Amino acid sequence: MATTAAEIIDALIAISEGRIWASELAFFSGARRIDFWTLEPTHSQGFRASAYEIKVSKADFRRDSEAKQDGALRWSDRFWYVTPPGILSLADLPPWAGLQEWDGKAFSIRRKAPRREKAEPSWEFIVSLLRNSGDCRRDVGLLKMQIGYLQSRVDTLDRQRKVAENLRWDRWLKRAAPV
Structure with a gap:
């Protein structure tokens, strides 16, 4: 079965841990877009931004420029x-593009993308x-904190439920026991 663009997007999202990312990011008031875009949210990485254009056929590639x-x-x-x-x-x-291939399990870099000088982001x-932002990962640290908090709440509620069940069971046993 042929690989779809959606499968490649899912794989790109899966390997973008720790990055800010967006899919179907529009430029120039929607006149242009990129399939996937990532930003390294650290100064030490130079806030590196990468654009990914997915092509699932040669004909699709030939329409690009x-x-x-x-x-x-x-950007x-x-x-x-x-x-x-x-x-x-x-x-x-x-000459300005690199190539990665997705075989359904892993990415392989066929040619490394050349480093470019990006422009400062515009307000647009x-x-x-x-x-x-609906298809974007923004603050991974905040999301991890929220997940941790919610997991601790679930654990607390589970412990409380078990205590309540044990208390009900003990009361039932006391009422059911012969005197």
């Missing part, structure tokens, strides 16, 4: 095409990122 990828190239340090194995050859790639870009 540098002009179509202007926003992704403008990213690296640009990747991501495909199932064998869709593109290295000769097909423009920031608004697009925020609008896209």
